[in-house]
Amino acid sequence: MIMVEGEVSGKKYREPFSKGVLARSLTRAEMDPNKAYTFASQIEAHLRKEGIKVISLDDLVGIVRARLKEENEEVAEKYGLWKRIRTCKEPLIILIGGASGVGTSSIAFEVANRLGIRNMTSTDIIREVMRKMVSKELLPTLFESSYTAYKSLRIPPSPELDEVIIGFRDHVDTVSVGVEAVIERALKEGVSIVIEGVHIVPGFINEELVSKHNVAMFVLTLQDEEVHKGRFYSRCRQLWARRPLKRYMNYFGAIRKTHKYFENQAQKYDIPVIENIDVTTTIDCIIETITKTYGREEDVRETKS
Ligand SMILES: Nc1ncnc2c1ncn2[C@@H]1O[C@H](COP(=O)(O)OP(=O)(O)O)[C@@H](O)[C@H]1O
Ligand SMILES: O=C(O)[C@@H](COP(=O)(O)O)OP(=O)(O)O
Structure with missing residues (x-):
């Protein structure tokens, strides 16, 4: 049996070489699963x-990278990036925001998978927990959707202001408190996490948290309204989907207003905006951006992992 020796906090450990484990890390670098298993078998041989x-x-990583370079430069580079991110000292917090339907949950899942991050949460879930803690009378907009929050504003905004945006801001402002709590806990525990949803809005989450080099925020967009509408159709076609298409179509105008607001806020706070047309391109863009600020020489553990 071939043993692989790693080191955590100065302590050495050994585990048997596993083709499955190696193959999984290669699929994260986008190698075809069948090919990844064959490749892992060749390494073992x-x-x-x-x-x-x-x-x-x-x-082992050195051998894998050298072999990969001979086969496929692109996979070799992605494998290198993945490995680097995995050996960083600080936890990585990835925040993915965007108007309802632009694809934040799908992309968050893929990014977490590619980076081997085991924790993921949606701001809808955080909101749901918060709804159990306060009364509707106290925070009425919390009990609405982000794009219908304007209906529950306690004081109607003055006519020159856009009520959809005023409602959205009020709703997001409240849920941001819960989002910050999750970020703080993840940082304290040293746990990497991807948090996604309509409540990840630039300018609403404590600057001190967002400016950390291991906290990365992204905004997803879809410029073409028809493509955006199409995403609701595809989401509602999924058998497990419980949210009615009609509701999203009825409020599509309001959802687009929040979309515009996301773009403006991202520009104002210098947050990367990614047009989420192609899943692979979106994920690559997120991972490339992260490796510019995280995964530098000084972030990587001195001890071998
Ligand atoms: N880049 C993409 N290309 C094609 N379809 C996508 C893409 N991103 C998301 N989708 C699809 O669009 C629908 C809405 O995506 P979802 O992640 O649920 O959006 P959100 O969480 O932002 O509301 C889903 O059916 C999803 O599979
Ligand atoms: O508040 C909102 O905008 C959506 C966000 O969910 P996603 O569309 O982002 O999944 O939640 P809803 O109340 O429609 O269940």
Whole structure:
């Protein structure tokens, strides 16, 4: 049996070489799953041929990268990025916001999967917990959707202001308190997490948290209204979907207003905006942006992981 030796907090540990584990990390670098398993088998054969009984994790990664480079430069680079992010000292907090339907939950799931992040939550869930804690009378907009919050504003805004946006801001402002609590807890515990939803709005989450180099915020957009509408159709077609299409179509105008607001806020606070047309392009863009601020030499653990 070939043993792989790693090091955590100065302590060495050994575990058997697993083709499955290696193949999974290669699929995260977008290698086809069948190919990844074959590739992992070839690596195992190579180690056996060389008579290697124990190999350090760093040496294994080195061999994998060298072999990958010969086969596919792009996968080799993505594997390198993934490995770097995995060996960082600080937890990584990824915040993905955007108007209802632009694809925040789908993209958050894919990004978490690609980076091997095991924690993911939606701001809708945070909102649901908060709804159990306060009365409707105290915070009426919390009990609305982000795009219908204007209906429950206690004081109607003056006519020159857009009531949809005033309602949206009020609603987001409240849920942001819960979002901040999740971020603070993740930082305290040292746990990486992806948080997604309509309540991740630039300018609403404590600047001190958002400006940390290991907290990365993104806004997803869909410029084409028909494409945006299409996403609600595709979401409602899924068998488990419980949210009626009609509701989103009825409020589509209001949802687009929140979309515009996201764009403006992102520009104001210098938050990357990604047009979520193609899933792969969106994910690559998020991961590339993250590696510019996180995953630098000084972020990576001194000890071998
Ligand atoms: N880049 C994309 N290309 C095609 N379809 C997408 C893309 N992103 C999301 N979708 C689809 O659009 C629908 C809405 O996406 P979802 O992630 O539920 O949006 P949100 O969480 O922002 O409301 C889903 O059916 C999803 O599969
Ligand atoms: O408040 C909102 O805008 C949506 C957000 O959900 P997503 O569309 O982002 O999943 O929640 P709803 O009240 O429609 O269930």
